[in-house]
Amino acid sequence: MKRNDYISWDEYFMGIAMLSAQRSKDNSTQVGACIVNDKHKIVSVGYNGMPTGCDDDDMPWEREGESSLDTKYPFVCHAELNAILNSSFGSLNGCTLYVTLFPCNECAKAIIQSGIKRVVYKCNKYADTDSVKASCILFEKCGVSFEEYRSNGKSIVLSV
Ligand SMILES: Nc1nc(=O)n([C@H]2C[C@H](O)[C@@H](COP(=O)(O)O)O2)cc1CO
Ligand SMILES: [Zn+2]
DSSP: OOOSOOOOHHHHHHHHHHHHHTTOOOSSOOOEEEEEOTTSOEEEEEEOBOOTTSOTTTSOOOSOOSSGGGSSTTTOBOHHHHHHHHOOSSOOTTOEEEEEEOOOHHHHHHHHHHTOOEEEEEEOTTTTSHHHHHHHHHHHHHTOEEEEOOOOOOOOOOOO
């Protein structure tokens, strides 16, 4: 008889997004993303980080500073954008994006233009911002569905 306590597809892919987030150097918010095609194949993963070529130790990771250039915001690449750009499988048409934090409006545009059709997110802590509101407007207008990941509270411990 087959094993019954295996993880679902949603748990598997959100789990991979959560594991990817652990690579982030951001000390306040770690975000991970996993893009999956309609055959349940992972086509890309990503997490938030500085662009390739930037020395993480030389970049600002602060949320506030004298100027915006003293903060991480103008420099950091979001997990979703990294996952879209990291894909080595060609078209993302019809794919699903699993992401640990609801996409900002800039990533929403990249998500739409890449052909991703469904977004599953875990946390939406910036739901009140215009950025997230704009993402929702864009997703609705452009036919990208979005749904909150429903955790059943299962915990998986990895002793890495
Ligand atoms: N959807 C997102 N994906 C992301 O990768 N990020 C990144 C950008 C920053 O590195 C961090 C947010 O930092 P903070 O403002 O919560 O300290 O998460 C942020 C969002 C929120 O829109
Ligand atoms: Zn973004």
